[in-house]
Amino acid sequence: MKKLFAIIFSVIGLVSMLPNIALAAGQKAPPLVVVAYTKGLSGLSLWWANLYNDNMLLFTILTGCVTPVAGILIGFVADYLLSLTGIDLTKRELAEH
Amino acid sequence: MEWLYLHMPISGVDLFWPGLVILGLGVGILGGFYGMGGAWMITPGLNILGFPMAFAIGTDIAHMAGKSIVSTIRHAKFGNVDYPLGIAMMLGTMIGFEVGAQIVMFLERIGKVDLYLRIIYLILLAFIFATVLLDYAKLKKKEKLAKEKGEQLDKLASGVTWYKTLHKIKIPPVMNFKEAQIRVSIWLPMIVGFATGVIAGLLGIGGGLIRMPALIYLVGCPTHVAVGTDLFEVMISGLYGTFTYTWKGRTELLAVFVMLIGAGIGAQFGAVATKYFKGIIIRVLFGSAVCIAALSIGQKLIARMYDLKWLDDVSTVTILGGLSILMVIIVVKAVIGMRQEVKMKKMGQA
Numbered sequence: 001m002k003k004l005f006a007i008i009f010s011v012i013g014l015v016s017m018l019p020n021i022a023l024a025a026g027q028k029a030p031p032l033v034v035v036a037y038t039k040g041l042s043g044l045s046l047w048w049a050n051l052y053n054d055n056m057l058l059f060t061i062l063t064g065c066v067t068p069v070a071g072i073l074i075g076f077v078a079d080y081l082l083s084l085t086g087i088d089l090t091k092r093e094l095a096e097h
Numbered sequence: 098m099e100w101l102y103l104h105m106p107i108s109g110v111d112l113f114w115p116g117l118v119i120l121g122l123g124v125g126i127l128g129g130f131y132g133m134g135g136a137w138m139i140t141p142g143l144n145i146l147g148f149p150m151a152f153a154i155g156t157d158i159a160h161m162a163g164k165s166i167v168s169t170i171r172h173a174k175f176g177n178v179d180y181p182l183g184i185a186m187m188l189g190t191m192i193g194f195e196v197g198a199q200i201v202m203f204l205e206r207i208g209k210v211d212l213y214l215r216i217i218y219l220i221l222l223a224f225i226f227a228t229v230l231l232d233y234a235k236l237k238k239k240e241k242l243a244k245e246k247g248e249q250l251d252k253l254a255s256g257v258t259w260y261k262t263l264h265k266i267k268i269p270p271v272m273n274f275k276e277a278q279i280r281v282s283i284w285l286p287m288i289v290g291f292a293t294g295v296i297a298g299l300l301g302i303g304g305g306l307i308r309m310p311a312l313i314y315l316v317g318c319p320t321h322v323a324v325g326t327d328l329f330e331v332m333i334s335g336l337y338g339t340f341t342y343t344w345k346g347r348t349e350l351l352a353v354f355v356m357l358i359g360a361g362i363g364a365q366f367g368a369v370a371t372k373y374f375k376g377i378i379i380r381v382l383f384g385s386a387v388c389i390a391a392l393s394i395g396q397k398l399i400a401r402m403y404d405l406k407w408l409d410d411v412s413t414v415t416i417l418g419g420l421s422i423l424m425v426i427i428v429v430k431a432v433i434g435m436r437q438e439v440k441m442k443k444m445g446q447a
Contacts, residue, residue: 034151034346037109045106045351052107052346060343063159063350067339070354071163074361075170081362082369086439092175092321092372 107349108149114355116146121160121356123424125363129168130370130427131383132324133305134161134331137390138420141413148352155339155347156356161303162335163353164360169328171368177325179276182318185283187330189290190297190304197298215398218300222391225310229384232256232314236377253278253319255376260317277318277326289315305331306390309383320376325368370427373434382423389419 036049051059083089102111120142128135136157143153172178204210235256243250260279268282293311297304305327312323342348371379396412399405 034107036107041104041106045104048350049106056344056346060340063343063348063353064336064340066350067159067163067353067357068166068336070357071166071361072170074163074357075167075365078167078362078365079171082365085435086442087369087372087435088438088442089171089369090174092177 103351103355105349105351107346107351108152110147110149112148112352112355113146116142117352117355118359120146121164121359121361122363123359123421125164125168125360125365126367126370126424126427127363127386127420128161128164128331128360129171129328129364129367130324130379131305131367131386132172132309132327132331134158134165134303134335135305136161136303137306138416141393141416145413145417149349152347152349152352155342155345156349156352158335158338158342159348159350159353160356160360162332162339163357164364165328165332165335167361168364168368169325169332171365172321172325172328172371175321175325175368175372176276177321177368177371178329179274179318179322179326180329181272182274182277182286182312182316183326183329185272185286186290186293186308186312186316186326187333189287189292190294190308190330193291193294193296194298194304195294196291197295197300200295200299201301212398212402214300215394218302219391219394219398221296221300221307222387222394225307226384226388226391228257228310228314229380229387233377233381233384255313257314259314263315264317277316277322279317281317286316303331303334306387310380313380320379321371324371324379328368366431367427370431370434373431374427382427386420386423389416389423392419 036052038046038049038053041049051062079089101113101115103114104111120139124135124138124142127133127138136154139157139160140153143157144150148156169178201210201214204213233256236254237256239254239256240250263285264279264281266282266285268284270283271280272283273280289311290308293304293307296307308330309323309327312318312326313320316323318326339348374382393412393416396408396415400408400412
């Protein structure tokens with residue numbers, strides 16, 4: 001448990017220090033003002049587009065939190081589907097360089 | 098056929114959602130297998146699907162964060178993630194990346210930087226590909242010699258052993274990295290991380306493409322552990338990137354979700370697939386992916402230099418076609434391995 005906490009705190013520390021490393025998938029983004037066009041939208045889509053236009057901070061926090069959660073949930077589903085095949089998902093036999 | 102198109106609330110475009118799922122699945126498998134984020138694979142695919150480029154990078158990074166969590170968890174269960182090693186490397190990478198980005202800003206004043214950087218990228222990819230080939234040839238030679246002597250080659254033997262020389266440098270503190278099965282000065286992964294960070298910063302890439310072979314050939318990580326540890330780094334940087342790019346208004350969450358459906362399953366499958374491949378085969382397949390990337394970049398470079406639109410299209414076909422072939426190879430081999438494992442299990446129970 002101690003090790004886990006050490007890892008978690010180290011990771012949090014690193015994330016807070018991270019520079020532009022993650023922005024590396026492309027060239028630096030020039031400043032851009034995009035306004036979501038809400039006409040014709042309704043329900044959740046409308047709320048989401050309005051949030052984008054009105055409260056970028058909340059929009060960012062929600063996106064940043066929902067994405068990993070979605071990843072984990074889909075991971076669990078995929079894990080379950082793979083376990084149905086009957087293969088061992090706990091260890092790897094091959095140990096080579 | 099309207100149901101095949103999904104309206105994106107932020108960018109306002111209608112996207113062919115099965116295309117996003119398939120793209121996510123493909124990149125998920127390759128990313129989980131090679132230990133990379135794979136932004137260089139996704140961008141041409143998104144381009145074809147007509148995804149607005151203003152949102153491509155942010156959406157790509159957010160989906161990368163989600164899928165690398167899936168594959169990191171899976172690799173960790175197999176004992177493929179060395180967290181202390183990943184953290185040590187990341188420290189170096191962060192500083193290196195900033196240095197690389199500063200160098201680019203300095204070089205931009207000279208002009209024509211883009212062309213030079215693409216050429217450097219090409220040389221680097223060619224070097225990685227050559228290293229993988231050399232590694233394979235040397236390992237085969239060692240195997241042959243051992244066979245002639247009637248011996249069996251050590252399972253941890255590898256062709257290219259530059260890391261053995263680097264392991265002799267014992268500048269304190271020297272650390273034991275359990276999963277990677279190495280005992281080295283902590284400065285080694287940090288300096289290697291720094292070097293790969295500088296290159297990644299210079300080239301404007303995530304760096305998984307360089308870090309994975311660097312972990313194997315310079316740090317001395319077994320291939321499977323290199324894949325898992327690299328994904329751990331991708332996960333951290335992806336999470337950070339999700340926040341920063343979204344803050345700039347560049348993320349289309351609905352597209353992230355749709356891509357994640359494919360990518361999450363693909364990443365899980367790709368990570369599990371490593372179980373059925375020897376380290377050297379993973380390295381050879383990785384080398385093939387690098388070769389395809391180099392070929393595509395080379396074509397793009399020539400297309401831009403001589404304004405050849407058709408060659409630009411050919412480069413997209415090269416990268417997507419080549420990677421699809423590699424994906425099929427991985428899937429087929431993994432399915433055969435899975436079937437064999439289940440068969441053996443049943444035979445053991447009988």
